[in-house]
Amino acid sequence: MLEFFSFRTIWEYRSLFQEGLRNTFLISIVSLFLALIAGVLACAARLSGWRGLRGVSIAYIESIRSTPLLVQIYFLYFGLPTLGIRIPEIQTGILALMLNSGAYIAEIVRAGITSVPGGQIEAGISSGLSYFQRMRFIILPQALGVTVPPLLGQAITLVKDSALLSMISVVELTRSGQMLTSERFMPAEAFFTVALLYLVIYFFLKYLSGWSQKKLIFRET
């Protein structure tokens, strides 16, 4: 097979891969940003004193975590029109990714907040630190070390998850591979290129995650 591997075809279709890569970037960044907001809100609801709110948040988090993302995407893709809501596929996809990652981020943020023992906050109060000083010097340095590395892990997951939007014909990286496959029937050229491009993003984020772990983890002496 290798002697038939056509680099020329890949080069010929470079604009297709470029468009796919650009959309994968865009979709991932927008969804990650929205998912952070959704996750913080869901986490706040999860930790709130009001039982109804807590119940809604738990139901949301658990139902997202127990069902496949693809089913969630189809649920919105086929479900929203029956409610009379018609939005472009890409927005449906971003909505699905936001809701999905939001549930995981809610759990990550919760683990970060609950990782700081209550006694430290009390100690901060009795040392006369203000709310912002306690946040700046006691809670955030410890909570960030617990939160940022798994958040970067979630970013990696999100980039890979965005590949599933190809199933509702959003033209992102995987879809561009499918398009090349169906036009020229060159699956090897198409999907090895796609996989390589995903790997580049993965190694960058992995490097970032390792770096953040070194920088942020609070070391006990």
Added chain:
Amino acid sequence: MQIFPFFLKGLWMTVLISGASLILGTLLGFLLGMLRSRKNRLVNPLIGFFVDVMRGTPFIVQVFIVFFIFPEFGIQLEAFTAAVLAMTIMGSAFICEIVTAGILAVPKGQWEASSSSGLNILQQLRFVILPQAMKTILPPLVGQYVLLIKDSSVVSAIGVVELTRVGWLTVVRIPEGLMVFSLVGALYFAISYPLIRISNSLERKLTVNRVSL
């Protein structure tokens, strides 16, 4: 079209694919994990690279590569076989990481003690190291099974008629998207949620044990 039998068939296919690749993936994953924990200078980077490639690419791309590219080498695969193969390979990479972490968490003295008791490497792993490592391995392993079951939905892309594909085939004829995929979701929930609870309770139990030691 009878809807319920159709859904049950899809559910059965999901269970079958997940079950087969879960068993095969666990075997392969443990093997790779044990090899990796030896920290061999030649084998370790190879396994590390394999794990990175599996973790760094979307599962759907892996499925397409297995399904479309094996035939180019003259190996014809049915969609079902391709699905189980892709899931096994992907699952083994993640399980390998879990097993390696578990084995490395066992104190070094255990290796030394068991080797000076005259056990060979397989006996050391079998009787001394793995039983202790299982405490660290088990909770994330069950969590990984949940991920595998959920990922099995992706093989609908190559036409395996499992639960998600059944939902898709149904919704094309009966345009009730919310209802159809609520039902599909509920069936996945029925399998995954108990496993998530088991994983959580294992984590709690096994961690408490360690603290009390």
